[in-house]
Structure formats: C-alpha cells, structure tokens
Amino acid sequence: MLYSIILASTLEGGIGHNNIIPWNIPEEMRIFRDVTSETKNYKKNVLIMGRKTWESLNCKPLKNRLNIVITSDNNFINSDNVKSFSNIKNAFEYCQKRIDIHKVFVIGGKMIYDLCFNKYSDNIENVYLTIINKNYNCNTKINLKIILKNYEALIDDVIFHNEFLHMKMIKKPPQAQ
Numbered sequence: 079m080l081y082s083i084i085l086a087s088t089l090e091g092g093i094g095h096n097n098i099i100p101w102n103i104p105e106e107m108r109i110f111r112d113v114t115s116e117t118k119n120y121k122k123n124v125l126i127m128g129r130k131t132w133e134s135l136n137c138k139p140l141k142n143r144l145n146i147v148i149t150s151d152n153n154f155i156n157s158d159n160v161k162s163f164s165n166i167k168n169a170f171e172y173c174q175k176r177i178d179i180h181k182v183f184v185i186g187g188k189m190i191y192d193l194c195f196n197k198y199s200d201n202i203e204n205v206y207l208t209i210i211n212k213n214y215n216c217n218t219k220i221n222l223k224i225i226l227k228n229y230e231a232l233i234d235d236v237i238f239h240n241e242f243l244h245m246k247m248i249k250k251p252p253q254a255q
Contacts, residue, residue, distance in 0.1 A: 079173060080202075080203040081173075081182035081201055081203060082182070082184070082202065082205065082206060083183070083191065083194055083195075084110060084183050084206040085185070085220070086099070086110075086208035086210060086242070087208070087210065087220060087222060088210050088214055089210075089213060089222075090216070091216075091219040091220045092216025092219050093187070093191075093218050094134075094188075095215055095218070096217065097133065097134050097187075099134070100214040100215060100216060101210055101212070101241075103241050103242060105241070105242075106241070106242050106244070109208065111140075114140070114183050114185070115142055115143060117180040117181070119180070120178075121178050122178060122179065123143045123180050124143065124145075124146055125140055125145050126146045126148065126166065126169050126170075126182065126185065126190070127186055128149075129147055129148065129150075131186040132145070132149070139157075139159040144159055144161065144179070146161050147160065147163075148163055148166055148190060149162050166184075166190065166198070170182070183206075188220055191220050192220070192221075195224050204247060204248060205225055205246075206245070206246055209244075209245075211240070211242055211243070227250075228255050229249055230250050231247050232245070232247065232248060
C-alpha cells in the first residue's frame, strides 16, 4: 500500500516544542488541510499519527478524514472518524482492506516519521515537505538530510511564500540517491 508523508519543519529540522508546533502560519495550515482533504469518488483520506500528535490536536479528529492514532493505550476510545492501532503496520493493513479510502497521509510525530522513513520507505509515494523560513525553538527534530537525499521536488508542485517553501516530492531514482 502506498502512502504519503506530510510535514513542516524549520531549516534545522525542528518540528515541535513540548508537543506543540511553535509557529502559527495560516497559509501553511491551509495547504495541509487542502492536501489531506482532497478526495475523489466520495472516498475519504486517512491521517495516521502518533499519540502525542493526537494529543497536540486536543484529542479532536481533523474533519472529513479518518484519523488513525498509533498508541499502546488499550483504553483508547474509537469512533467513526477515529481508530487506534498498537502499531503502524496494523494501521496500514487496515487501510489497505478498506475500499472507501482515497489516500493515506502520515502526519507525525517524530517517532512515526522516523519509523516510516527507516522501515516503510518503499511504500512512500510522496513527501509533502514545508520548510519554514524562520528558526523556532524546537526540542523535537527530524533528520531533513534523509528526505533531501532520497526525494526530489516536483517543479510544478512548489509553493513559494514569504514565510515558507512547500514542495511535493517523489523518490529519487536509485542511482541519484
């Protein structure tokens, strides 16, 4: 099953501070919403996230998308728009069985991103990467070098904004990595 990763980071790879995104850029959030909400044929998209990312959303599902939370909490409450799994492999298998799913997006956090880039990278279709043009105090960081080494931006899918750069990326051919 193919899936995409969507993330925003500073130039230094910062993605959060104490489980909070330290920037508030409405245009960047609109791109996130638009990319993860666009569907076809009355299907819905899936957002896969770790427990800390879920908690950073105040434990509220993002609208019009199925929210999947990776958690070891056996008492996690599931509903129509929120499902939980103990590991990402089971979440991917669940999505693959559903015929009403259009696209699957991994939205964080760090542990989930690291797992995807290190163990499930063969199934990454696209990486939607936003680079914030200002450094923020972040105590959670990802390794941007892995992304920039293995993925390249599609020229027609780059958005330049005074506060950020957003790119849709695909995997580089093996000889270019």
